[in-house]
Amino acid sequence: xxxxxxxxxxxxxxxxxxxxxxxxxxxxxxxxxxxxxxxxxxxxxxxxxxxxxxxxxxxxxxxxxxxxxxxxxxxxxxxxxxxxxxxxxxxxxxxxxxxxxxxxxxxxxxxxxxxxxxxxxxxxxxxxxxxxxxxxxxxxxx
Amino acid sequence: xxxxxxxxxxxxxxxxxxxxxxxxxxxxxxxxxxxxxxxxxxxxxxxxxxxxxxxxxxxxxxxxxxxxxxxxxxxxxxxxxxxxxxxxxxxxxxxxxxxxxxxxxxxxxxxxxxxxxxxxxxxxxxxxxxxxxxxxxxxxxx
Numbered sequence: 001x002x003x004x005x006x007x008x009x010x011x012x013x014x015x016x017x018x019x020x021x022x023x024x025x026x027x028x029x030x031x032x033x034x035x036x037x038x039x040x041x042x043x044x045x046x047x048x049x050x051x052x053x054x055x056x057x058x059x060x061x062x063x064x065x066x067x068x069x070x071x072x073x074x075x076x077x078x079x080x081x082x083x084x085x086x087x088x089x090x091x092x093x094x095x096x097x098x099x100x101x102x103x104x105x106x107x108x109x110x111x112x113x114x115x116x117x118x119x120x121x122x123x124x125x126x127x128x129x130x131x132x133x134x135x136x137x138x139x140x141x142x
Numbered sequence: 143x144x145x146x147x148x149x150x151x152x153x154x155x156x157x158x159x160x161x162x163x164x165x166x167x168x169x170x171x172x173x174x175x176x177x178x179x180x181x182x183x184x185x186x187x188x189x190x191x192x193x194x195x196x197x198x199x200x201x202x203x204x205x206x207x208x209x210x211x212x213x214x215x216x217x218x219x220x221x222x223x224x225x226x227x228x229x230x231x232x233x234x235x236x237x238x239x240x241x242x243x244x245x246x247x248x249x250x251x252x253x254x255x256x257x258x259x260x261x262x263x264x265x266x267x268x269x270x271x272x273x274x275x276x277x278x279x280x281x282x283x284x
Contacts (some may be wrong), residue, residue, distance in 0.1 A: 115254040
């Protein structure tokens with residue numbers, strides 16, 4: 001019951017077909033998924049890091065291009081970049097002396113999907129409640 | 143230029159039509175929007191709070207219903223609930239001795255929209271780059 005509460009989207013009806021190794025793999029996947037979401041939302045909770053994501057959404061940029069409009073030192077920008085890279089939202093590679101950063105859309109999609117699924121579940125349940133109230137409305141009110 | 147970097151989606155072409163009070167209102171709105179997003183992403187960065195949101199996406203619940211499957215004390219659950227309420231993601235109201243919690247989809251939509259817009263910007267820029275590379279491909283490669 002506890003697992004069903006924490007992971008309502010997991011289909012438990014097929015659990016009997018999965019051996020202990022398979023089950024361990026599923027749990028490991030879910031825990032990684034949790035931790036990926038922790039890191040992605042944590043990274044997006046800061047306005048400087050969101051400003052850096054806004055810039056990178058327009059296309060790849062070097063670290064100094066990213067830092068230029070921000071009211072802080074280059075080492076501070078590098079720390080924010082580290083958080084973005086650890087969350088998987090941004091990838092960077094060095095060519096010569098220039099490190100170029102780009103958005104990795106995978107982690108962004110993961111966070112977007114999590115929110116969208118919760119919102120859709122909530123809206124579906126609101127619709128069901130509306131339909132139920134319509135059906136049970138006393139005839140005199142119609 | 144700095145403002146355009148931080149808020150690329152704001153249309154600066156109409157700035158001349160806006161007086162100082164209007165401009166102040168826009169800046170105030172953008173700062174509130176930043177802070178709303180900070181709080182929403184911060185609230186979603188914790189697996190316990192996401193588990194509470196998963197439960198609430200299925201429909202309203204009392205605090206004790208929310209706390210029941212979670213491996214922590216009621217006061218700890220109340221603290222997580224406080225973070226969710228302060229972020230605007232959850233609303234609660236007390237009737238008699240029971241406090242009922244429900245999702246407020248507005249803050250959820252705000253966070254979802256921010257991510258979706260960044261992802262779409264990135265994809266549009268990737269498409270443009272693809273089209274540019276197709277156009278500039280040497281004829282011998284076709």
